[in-house]
Amino acid sequence: MSDLQHVMTTDERRAFVQKAAKSSLQKRELTSKFFLGMMATALLIAFIPLFSILQSVISKGAHYLTWGYLSKPQQTPFAFDLANIGGFSNAITGTILVDGLAVLIAVPIAVLLAVSLYESDGRVMHFLRVTTEVMIGLPSILLGIFIFTFVVTPMGYRMTALAGSLALAILMVPLIAIASEAALRDVPDTLKEAALALGARKSRVMLRVILPYALPRMVTAVMLSTSRAVGETAPVLFVIGASSLTSWNPMSPVTTLPTMMFTYLQGSNPYIIKSLWGMALILMIIVFFFNLLARLVVARSSKRGL
Amino acid sequence: MIEEITDNGPQVTIMSLKNVAVSFSGKVAVRDATFDIAKNRVTSMIGPSGSGKTTLLRAINRLHDLTKGAKVTGEITLDGEDIYNGGIPTTLLRSRIGMVFQRPNPFPTMSIYDNVASGLRFNGVKKKSVVDEAVEHALQSAALWDSVSHRLKVAASTLSGGEQQRLCIARALAVEPEILLMDEPTSALDPVSTQHIEDLMSSLKEIVTIIIVTHNMQQAARVSDNCAFLLMGEDRAGELIEFASTEKIFTKPSDKRTLDYIQGRFG
Numbered sequence: 001m002s003d004l005q006h007v008m009t010t011d012e013r014r015a016f017v018q019k020a021a022k023s024s025l026q027k028r029e030l031t032s033k034f035f036l037g038m039m040a041t042a043l044l045i046a047f048i049p050l051f052s053i054l055q056s057v058i059s060k061g062a063h064y065l066t067w068g069y070l071s072k073p074q075q076t077p078f079a080f081d082l083a084n085i086g087g088f089s090n091a092i093t094g095t096i097l098v099d100g101l102a103v104l105i106a107v108p109i110a111v112l113l114a115v116s117l118y119e120s121d122g123r124v125m126h127f128l129r130v131t132t133e134v135m136i137g138l139p140s141i142l143l144g145i146f147i148f149t150f151v152v153t154p155m156g157y158r159m160t161a162l163a164g165s166l167a168l169a170i171l172m173v174p175l176i177a178i179a180s181e182a183a184l185r186d187v188p189d190t191l192k193e194a195a196l197a198l199g200a201r202k203s204r205v206m207l208r209v210i211l212p213y214a215l216p217r218m219v220t221a222v223m224l225s226t227s228r229a230v231g232e233t234a235p236v237l238f239v240i241g242a243s244s245l246t247s248w249n250p251m252s253p254v255t256t257l258p259t260m261m262f263t264y265l266q267g268s269n270p271y272i273i274k275s276l277w278g279m280a281l282i283l284m285i286i287v288f289f290f291n292l293l294a295r296l297v298v299a300r301s302s303k304r305g306l
Numbered sequence: 307m308i309e310e311i312t313d314n315g316p317q318v319t320i321m322s323l324k325n326v327a328v329s330f331s332g333k334v335a336v337r338d339a340t341f342d343i344a345k346n347r348v349t350s351m352i353g354p355s356g357s358g359k360t361t362l363l364r365a366i367n368r369l370h371d372l373t374k375g376a377k378v379t380g381e382i383t384l385d386g387e388d389i390y391n392g393g394i395p396t397t398l399l400r401s402r403i404g405m406v407f408q409r410p411n412p413f414p415t416m417s418i419y420d421n422v423a424s425g426l427r428f429n430g431v432k433k434k435s436v437v438d439e440a441v442e443h444a445l446q447s448a449a450l451w452d453s454v455s456h457r458l459k460v461a462a463s464t465l466s467g468g469e470q471q472r473l474c475i476a477r478a479l480a481v482e483p484e485i486l487l488m489d490e491p492t493s494a495l496d497p498v499s500t501q502h503i504e505d506l507m508s509s510l511k512e513i514v515t516i517i518i519v520t521h522n523m524q525q526a527a528r529v530s531d532n533c534a535f536l537l538m539g540e541d542r543a544g545e546l547i548e549f550a551s552t553e554k555i556f557t558k559p560s561d562k563r564t565l566d567y568i569q570g571r572f573g
Contacts, residue, residue: 007439010513014482017431017440021401021481024430028397 057280064088064278073246074260083271088279090246094161094254095286098240099230101165101250102172107222109169110176114218115206117177118184129181135174141234143167148238159241162250167235172225179221183214216298223294227287233258257283317344320515321366321485326380328361328370335361336544339380341534343485348507348516350530350552352523353567357536358544359519363487366517367403368396384485401429404478404514405487409494410470412462412477419458421473425481440480447513448476449506468499475506479514486510488518492525504529523568527556535564 008016072087117129147167152159187210195205211218241253242263255263257279264272264279321343328335336358343349351359361370368389370376382389389399404425412421422441431437441458445451450472454465462473471491478486488507492500507516507529520526526533533552536544548561559565 008436010482013436013440013443014484016436017401017426017429017482018398020426020431021398021429025395025398027430 057277057284061277061281064275064281069278074244076244082269085269085271085275088257088260088282090244091255091257091260091279092282093246093248094240095230095256095283097161097248097250097254098164098236098256099168099226101162102168102229103222103226105165105169106172106176106225110173111180111218113173113177114180114184117181132174132177136178140171140232143170143235144238146170147235152239159239159253160251161240161254164236164240164254164256165250167239168229168232171232171235172229175225175228176221180214180218183217183221184210186217187213215301219294219298223291226290230283230287230290231258233262237262317347319343320345320385322383324381326362326365326378326382328358328365329377330373331375334541334543336536339546341546341549343515343517344532345515346511347531348511348518348529349532349534350526351517351519351534351536352526353536353544354538356538356542356544358538359536360489361544362536363489363517363519366485366487367400367405371396401425401481402483403485403487404481404483406471406474406478406489406491408490410467410474412470412473414461414463416462417459418454418462418465418473421462422476422480425477429481444476444480447479447510448472449502450476468495468502471495471499471503472506475503483514485515485517488516490519490521493521527552535567537563537567
């Protein structure tokens with residue numbers, strides 16, 4: 001240390017830094033105010049459309065939340081009374097059936113895919129990962145065409161709820177898998193090592209330590225992809241049959257809320273077009289309950305320690 | 307060694323703590339801390355886990371401001387100025403009171419040079435010659451210059467644990483703080499690296515006042531001039547039991563609990 005040639009003494013440098021800090025603080029406070037303003041503006045810009053959509057869906061759709069609309073299926077389009085549009089029950093059950101099945105199909109596949117992506121890193125896995133990532137960007141109508149060609153056509157052009165679920169599952173799997181893998185990667189290595197050091201098998205470490213730690217984020221991924229799937233029209237449009245009958249049978253043709261909205265929009269009956277607001281509101285409520293349910297499940301399982 | 311500890315000389319107070327208490331969401335974590343920090347001396351805070359040493363240390367550069375529900379009461383003055391209510395902007399205060407943490411935490415995305423220069427840049431020092439000189443000086447002071455001078459542009463993560471901690475010390479020193487807080491700076495290091503850092507402290511005293519929290523009583527005895535002993539009370543809140551010169555704490559403490567602790571009877 002002795003051979004160091006000081007250009008400044010400690011006290012001089014201290015004074016210098018303090019002076020620089022003080023003078024830059026004023027500038028920084030100005031910059032900080034500016035960016036705070038920008039952030040507030042950005043927040044406002046982001047929330048104005050969000051709130052106005054929410055507000056208009058609620059205000060224009062709320063009066064459709066009656067037992068009559070919820071319990072009756074849609075009226076056939078040949079009704080003589082234009083104002084008698086029936087209800088949405090067939091689309092509500094169809095939505096729950098198609099999307100519920102899609103979640104049941106997609107989640108196990110996506111979780112297994114995420115675990116394999118996490119555990120192995122060979123060339124094949126790299127290819128699989130890139131493929132999965134690319135699949136996220138696939139236009140969703142392609143999934144509909146795919147299922148139509150490979151599921152609906154071989155079954156003798158039989159349109160079913162299951163076919164729609166398969167299309168949505170294909171949409172959801174890459175979304176869930178990529179996000180889940182990221183969640184798994186964020187598990188601290190020390191936890192993994194601690195479990196391995198107790199003589200745990202790899203599978204035990206995954207099931208008891210890594211997956212529970214990553215669970216909340218994985219559930220978020222499932223929630224987000226489900227919300228996305230619930231709102232999709234294109235993948236299910238040609239494969240579920242747009243039936244006006246209420247059915248819980250996965251092998252029967254059904255309709256979903258977005259599909260029904262799409263078909264309703266093609267028509268010209270003003271009563272029917274107005275009722276789209278009601279369907280939108282119901283769709284939002286379904287998504288909301290999906291999310292609430294998932295959060296409750298996570299809260300309970302993390303309390304139990306899984 | 308003993309002589310160094312004994313010879314405290316005339317002391318100038320740089321910082322005073324008066325009835326300092328820290329609580330989290332109403333739960334008191336440490337209370338009744340009243341003592342003075344002597345300028346260009348090493349003050350240690352010792353005590354068992356849960357006695358509030360680290361909590362108290364973090365109150366000194368207002369790190370609790372970041373914690374929701376945390377409240378600091380009492381008074382802490384730096385050069386006679388109240389650091390919580392005296393109108394010193396928090397960022398300026400923190401540039402005057404540096405900190406080294408328990409685990410080495412160099413910025414992983416920055417080179418060795420950029421790590422050391424970061425504090426200066428955060429504070430608006432732009433002139434390259436000043437930054438260069440400060441970086442070299444800080445690395446010299448942290449006894450790291452000789453081993454890294456030829457690879458300043460290399461990622462900080464390539465250094466060993468002990469080197470990383472010295473890098474963090476250099477990073478803190480580069481802004482020329484008046485006080486350097488050290489929170490168990492050697493607890494994650496091997497004995498050789500620990501030795502390096504302890505040696506460093508005695509030379510750093512000339513340029514900076516050091517407050518160190520340590521689990522290790524021998525370390526407190528070796529490096530510090532004054533010593534605060536804290537203990538967890540019956541309500542699980544830490545409190546200051548005794549503050550005196552390190553020599554007095556370790557040879558003839560006035561509180562029986564201090565004696566019990568330094569003799570290893572508990573904690």
